[in-house]
Amino acid sequence: MQIKLSFLGAAQNVTGSRYLLEANGVRFLVDCGLYQERELRHRNWEPFSIPPETIDALLLTHAHLDHCGLLPKLVKGRFQGKVYCTAATSEISQIVLLDSAHIQEEDAEFKRNRHKREGRKGPYPEIPLYTTDDARDTLPLLSPVRYEEPVRIGDGVEATFYDAGHILGSSMIKVKVKQNEEERSILFSGDVGRWDKPILCDPTLFDEADYVLVESTYGDRLHKDQGNIDEMLSQIINSTEKAGGNIVIPSFAVERSQELLYHLNTLLMEDRIPHLMVFLDSPMAIGVTEVFEHHPELFDEEMMELIRRRESPFDLPGLKITRTAAESKAINHIRGTVIIIAGSGMCTGGRVKHHLVNEIWRPESAILFVGYQAFGTLGRQIVEGAKEVRILGQTYPVRGRVVQINGFSAHADRDELFRWVSGIGKPPKHLFVTHGEADAAHHFANFLREKKGWQVSVPSYRDEVILD
Numbered sequence: 053m054q055i056k057l058s059f060l061g062a063a064q065n066v067t068g069s070r071y072l073l074e075a076n077g078v079r080f081l082v083d084c085g086l087y088q089e090r091e092l093r094h095r096n097w098e099p100f101s102i103p104p105e106t107i108d109a110l111l112l113t114h115a116h117l118d119h120c121g122l123l124p125k126l127v128k129g130r131f132q133g134k135v136y137c138t139a140a141t142s143e144i145s146q147i148v149l150l151d152s153a154h155i156q157e158e159d160a161e162f163k164r165n166r167h168k169r170e171g172r173k174g175p176y177p178e179i180p181l182y183t184t185d186d187a188r189d190t191l192p193l194l195s196p197v198r199y200e201e202p203v204r205i206g207d208g209v210e211a212t213f214y215d216a217g218h219i220l221g222s223s224m225i226k227v228k229v230k231q232n233e234e235e236r237s238i239l240f241s242g243d244v245g246r247w248d249k250p251i252l253c254d255p256t257l258f259d260e261a262d263y264v265l266v267e268s269t270y271g272d273r274l275h276k277d278q279g280n281i282d283e284m285l286s287q288i289i290n291s292t293e294k295a296g297g298n299i300v301i302p303s304f305a306v307e308r309s310q311e312l313l314y315h316l317n318t319l320l321m322e323d324r325i326p327h328l329m330v331f332l333d334s335p336m337a338i339g340v341t342e343v344f345e346h347h348p349e350l351f352d353e354e355m356m357e358l359i360r361r362r363e364s365p366f367d368l369p370g371l372k373i374t375r376t377a378a379e380s381k382a383i384n385h386i387r388g389t390v391i392i393i394a395g396s397g398m399c400t401g402g403r404v405k406h407h408l409v410n411e412i413w414r415p416e417s418a419i420l421f422v423g424y425q426a427f428g429t430l431g432r433q434i435v436e437g438a439k440e441v442r443i444l445g446q447t448y449p450v451r452g453r454v455v456q457i458n459g460f461s462a463h464a465d466r467d468e469l470f471r472w473v474s475g476i477g478k479p480p481k482h483l484f485v486t487h488g489e490a491d492a493a494h495h496f497a498n499f500l501r502e503k504k505g506w507q508v509s510v511p512s513y514r515d516e517v518i519l520d
């Protein structure tokens with residue numbers, strides 16, 4: 053058996069997911085993600101280690117940018133193979149990639165102007181990593197597959213996608229390689245979701261695989277003491293309504309916004325919050341919500357039951373979709389308490405900034421965070437208790453109530469990752485711990501060695517191994 057596996061990203065770090073498999077004369081990638089950590093972003097600009105036109109295909113686990121965000125650069129470099137992914141991943145990726153290209157173009161323009169003003173040159177070229185045209189060229193390559201139906205990638209190589217329960221359409225992928233009557237299987241965990249989350253099905257469990265790659269984003273942590281999401285939501289909505297303020301929720305467009313609608317729907321049906329207008333004020337979140345509506349076949353039992361009873365969270369009473377900037381601005385003129393869900397999730401851009409300008413200085417209003425706030429972002433400053441913040445070039449005092457709900461994570465924690473790995477009965481020949489900061493990955497690798505006694509390692513960037 054001769055299968056070569058190269059770790060080209062998400063090796064001792066979280067983003068830039070990319071693995072290369074070479075077997076039976078077929079060369080294919082699993083994921084082609086964008087590096088998002090500040091200190092690793094330079095890798096986005098490095099030339100690909102092999103010419104993109106020599107890659108036969110790409111298997112895409114899901115539509116998060118750190119898994120699909122470098123695809124347009126690959127296509128710009130003359131990759132012409134198929135990008136296999138589920139239909140939902142394909143539809144969400146289209147939205148995500150066009151948005152990303154737009155941001156790349158804006159960033160390049162901004163940098164060009166700043167460098168010109170300051171009379172200096174930056175470390176990277178002042179051109180976009182890829183353009184909207186490159187993103188558009190990528191879309192025809194997206195080739196939808198169904199869960200649990202094997203696809204032929206090349207001679208003696210097939211791949212099967214399974215539900216990962218992480219975001220809509222997310223997949224775990226099992227690759228099978230046949231050589232001289234022998235067969236090996238390589239299982240890619242993708243991002244492992246969580247059990248009993250709203251809307252989505254639970255992560256798929258596997259009983260066997262020869263080689264396993266498992267993510268470890270939360271490989272050294274447990275999601276505990278996060279409080280009850282519904283309880284916290286109803287508390288803040290009720291108290292803000294009493295005070296006469298508005299509730300602004302900076303939210304990620306993919307999954308988080310839809311989950312929020314689900315929780316608001318539950319609270320409304322149980323009569324735990326008053327009937328308020330809820331604005332979904334993010335063109336991207338609106339687009340992604342439409343993808344959800346196209347794919348009821350991916351919903352879990354509870355969500356299907358809501359649909360059958362015509363109580364879908366996407367038809368939440370009071371829900372207003374604001375597509376245009378003018379509709380968004382009109383929200384300011386509404387009297388009485390409203391709930392505004394707007395991007396971006398970390399307040400680094402998008403319409404949420406305008407709402408913060410209107411609400412952050414009002415003691416009766418609330419800013420509710422439902423996702424991770426990275427270091428250096430406006431969201432992080434607010435969460436950490438800044439007394440005043442700069443938004444769109446002006447300084448505002450933070451007088452509104454600031455609340456963070458941590459229970460929304462889409463990633464399995466250490467025990468949930470262990471639950472997933474433990475589905476595999478027979479010890480694999482080798483297990484690779486990927487997609488986690490070095491500490492988290494090593495912690496989880498040690499945990500697995502101790503509990504299972506398996507062959508486990510934590511590969512480094514650009515490591516190559518031969519699977520026999």
Ligand SMILES: [Zn+2]
Pocket residue numbers: 114116218243
């Ligand atoms: Zn993800």
